[in-house]
Amino acid sequence: MTIKLNQPIKPNLEKLTKYIEQVNDSGWYTNFGPLHQQLTQRLEAYLGVENLLLVSNGTLALQVAYKALNVKSALTTPFSFVATASSLIWQGIETSFSDIDKKSYNLCPKQVQKVLDNDSNVDTIVATHVYGNPCDINRFDDIGKKYNINIIYDASHAFAVNVDGKSVLSFGDASTLSFHATKVFHTVEGGAIVFKRKADFERAKRLINFGIDDNGNITEAGINAKLNEYQCAVGLSLLDEIDNIVEHRATLFEYYRDELKHYVDMPLWFDSSSFNGAYMAISLKNKDIKELLVNELKIHNIQSRSYFSPSLESIFNKSKDYGVENSRQIVESVLCLPLHFYMTISDVDAVVKVVKKVVGEI
Numbered sequence: 001m002t003i004k005l006n007q008p009i010k011p012n013l014e015k016l017t018k019y020i021e022q023v024n025d026s027g028w029y030t031n032f033g034p035l036h037q038q039l040t041q042r043l044e045a046y047l048g049v050e051n052l053l054l055v056s057n058g059t060l061a062l063q064v065a066y067k068a069l070n071v072k073s074a075l076t077t078p079f080s081f082v083a084t085a086s087s088l089i090w091q092g093i094e095t096s097f098s099d100i101d102k103k104s105y106n107l108c109p110k111q112v113q114k115v116l117d118n119d120s121n122v123d124t125i126v127a128t129h130v131y132g133n134p135c136d137i138n139r140f141d142d143i144g145k146k147y148n149i150n151i152i153y154d155a156s157h158a159f160a161v162n163v164d165g166k167s168v169l170s171f172g173d174a175s176t177l178s179f180h181a182t183k184v185f186h187t188v189e190g191g192a193i194v195f196k197r198k199a200d201f202e203r204a205k206r207l208i209n210f211g212i213d214d215n216g217n218i219t220e221a222g223i224n225a226k227l228n229e230y231q232c233a234v235g236l237s238l239l240d241e242i243d244n245i246v247e248h249r250a251t252l253f254e255y256y257r258d259e260l261k262h263y264v265d266m267p268l269w270f271d272s273s274s275f276n277g278a279y280m281a282i283s284l285k286n287k288d289i290k291e292l293l294v295n296e297l298k299i300h301n302i303q304s305r306s307y308f309s310p311s312l313e314s315i316f317n318k319s320k321d322y323g324v325e326n327s328r329q330i331v332e333s334v335l336c337l338p339l340h341f342y343m344t345i346s347d348v349d350a351v352v353k354v355v356k357k358v359v360g361e362i
């Protein structure tokens with residue numbers, strides 16, 4: 001049996017059918033229907049946030065956030081999924097990269113500050129909570145205020161993560177989520193934006209519906225980024241099980257980390273943050289050891305993935321970088337191990353055994 005890297009959570013069929021019957025009965029398939037409203041309210045309550053706007057995927061969540069906050073020139077991380085940066089470039093936003101912190105793998109506030117002291121053009125920081133590990137939110141808060149710029153978090157990995165009991169989504173001017181099938185919580189395809197300010201939320205709500213306001217007037221050029229009722233049915237079915245899902249993933253994650261702590265490097269987690277078990281990332285001493293491990297895992301039918309790779313500044317030749325050495329090193333050595341809801345502790349043991357064997361022999 002293969003131990004898969006990830007496996008989408010299957011909604012309970014009975015529950016899903018009930019929600020789908022509601023959609024069929026109402027005849028309201030999209031355009032902010034009853035399930036959309038229900039899912040919005042339940043997510044806001046579960047996550048402890050306000051101004052949450054559901055959208056059709058995590059990439060559009062980023063793009064709409066950039067539009068709603070009038071982003072013209074962004075400084076971002078080279079160590080993220082490609083969408084964090086490609087969405088900026090797609091929108092014609094001036095894009096530059098600053099290095100990550102060697103320990104957390106998140107955008108480094110110290111480096112950001114250095115760039116800002118020399119580049120007065122930047123109006124927005126786009127930082128990813130990599131693997132669900134919160135960025136240095138307090139330092140970025142200070143930076144946002146000091147330089148009067150937007151802070152947008154790509155929180156695609158950070159569903160249900162709290163810092164000191166408060167949702168990580170409540171930091172910054174906006175945070176975006178992906179509800180892609182592989183995420184901790186999903187709607188097959190989908191996403192959300194959490195805005196700090198109501199006015200930004202209201203504008204974004206018009207933007208995702210062609211720029212049309214509640215009175216039917218077209219206020220500006222918009223796009224179609226609405227989440228439909230059938231996808232909301234999947235989300236609502238899964239939300240009924242979410243505590244169980246997050247708890248199980250977090251248990252596997254903590255078990256992995258405990259077992260591997262003397263063998264490999266792992267991202268240093270933000271103090272006082274909860275875990276959602278979104279990804280299990282390790283870092284090997286170098287590229288060759290990583291290759292050895294990938295091959296040995298393959299022999300044991302265990303999937304793994306170099307996530308993220310490559311360092312994003314290397315893809316986009318129109319962008320600028322301010323030195324990204326840490327990111328270039330981490331992409332060479334980082335590897336994500338299997339972690340999903342359907343895994344058991346004995347699956348983790350099987351993976352750990354291979355890692356210990358390969359790393360222990362070197």
Ligand SMILES: Cc1ncc(COP(=O)(O)O)c(C=O)c1O
Nearest residue numbers: 057058059081083156178179180
């Ligand atoms: C960090 C990050 N940003 C953005 C995205 C894009 O999300 P989506 O696939 O929902 O468009 C993803 C997901 O794949 C991601 O992992």
